[in-house]
Amino acid sequence: MNLDAVFTQMPILSSDKMVLKKxxxxxLDEVFEIYSNxxxxxxxxxxxxxxxxxxxxxxxxxxRDFLKRSRVKWGIFSCNDNDKLLGIIEAFDFNQKVxxxxxxxxxxxxxWGKGIASEALSLLISYLFNDADxxxxxxxxxxxxxASKKVLLKNGFMKEGTLRQASVWSGKGIVDLEVYSILKDxxxxxxxxxxxxxxx
Numbered sequence: 001m002n003l004d005a006v007f008t009q010m011p012i013l014s015s016d017k018m019v020l021k022k023x024x025x026x027x028l029d030e031v032f033e034i035y036s037n038x039x040x041x042x043x044x045x046x047x048x049x050x051x052x053x054x055x056x057x058x059x060x061x062x063x064r065d066f067l068k069r070s071r072v073k074w075g076i077f078s079c080n081d082n083d084k085l086l087g088i089i090e091a092f093d094f095n096q097k098v099x100x101x102x103x104x105x106x107x108x109x110x111x112w113g114k115g116i117a118s119e120a121l122s123l124l125i126s127y128l129f130n131d132a133d134x135x136x137x138x139x140x141x142x143x144x145x146x147a148s149k150k151v152l153l154k155n156g157f158m159k160e161g162t163l164r165q166a167s168v169w170s171g172k173g174i175v176d177l178e179v180y181s182i183l184k185d186x187x188x189x190x191x192x193x194x195x196x197x198x199x200x
Contacts, residue, residue, distance in 0.1 A: 001099045002133045007069040007093070009070060011131070013123040016117070020089060020123055025074060028056055030085035034108045043145035043168030044106060070094070071129035076107070076120045086111045089120045091128065099135040105151070117151045125155060129184050138181040140167070152180045156190035 005011070023031060024109040034040055035049040036059070050053050055095040071092040078084045087107030094101050103124060105117050128134040139157065140146050149159075157180040165174050182190075 001094065001096050001136075002131070003069060003094065003096070005132045006072060006094075007066065010066065010072070011074075011127060013074070013127050014079070014121060016122075017079055018086065018120060019079060019083075020120060021077060022025075023059060023073060023075040023085070023088070025056060027085050028052065028059065030108070031055055031059060031088075034085075034088065034106070037109055040106050041171070043148065044104075044144040045167075045172060045175075047171040048107075050134055058180055074106075074120075074124070085109045086116050087126055089117075091124065093154060096167055098105075099133075101132075101134050101137055102110070103128075103137055103139050105148075112147070117148075118154050121151055121155050125182065125187065129187050133152060135184050136181060138179060139179040140179055142169075142172075142177055143178055149178070149180070155182070156187060157182045159185070 010022045011020075013080045032049070032052050032055045035046075035055050040196070042050050049058065062073045065073070071090060072181055073088055075085050076087040077087055085103065085108070089103070089105040091101050093105050103121065105121060107117055113152065125137055128137055137157075139148075140151055140163075153159075160179045161183055163172050163177045163179060165176060167175055167177050169175050
């Protein structure tokens with residue numbers, strides 16, 4: 001795991017359609033639009049924020065977590081729509097002992113169902129495997145969250161199983177979580193098209 005590649009300078013990841021980059025206070029209105037929407041966090045362990053000042057402080061926490069080398073939150077910005085913030089994707093729980101990291105993502109509701117989360121995740125896992133030299137990427141998903149599971153499977157993740165009543169999520173209490181993962185070897189085989197992981 002090469003943490004310096006991640007935390008020395010905020011990585012900028014891009015495709016023809018989007019750029020993953022730092023979120024600033026200049027994005028406050030767009031970030032508030034995401035965090036104040038209860039529907040966005042229906043299946044997330046995040047409590048919606050309905051106070052703009054709270055969200056402004058939270059953006060400062062994004063920077064704090066990055067400087068502490070504990071979490072990276074990228075804004076998903078459109079290349080074709082005046083740099084509009086479409087959503088947020090993050091990497092966290094960097095476990096150096098087993099060379100593993102967790103990922104999560106959520107979009108502004110108006111951008112659901114357009115393949116944005118899938119493309120953003122594709123950019124992120126390519127970066128984590130190829131630049132940060134991560135071996136395992138995982139995600140935990142509430143069982144009813146079909147859309148998120150579809151994004152993971154589309155990017156080569158495999159379902160490992162269900163953790164029953166094993167975690168406490170803010171605003172949700174004790175929840176079941178399905179665990180999905182992809183290893184670097186899986187990714188190489190999947191990316192090269194020689195082997196597609198079995199979703200189950």
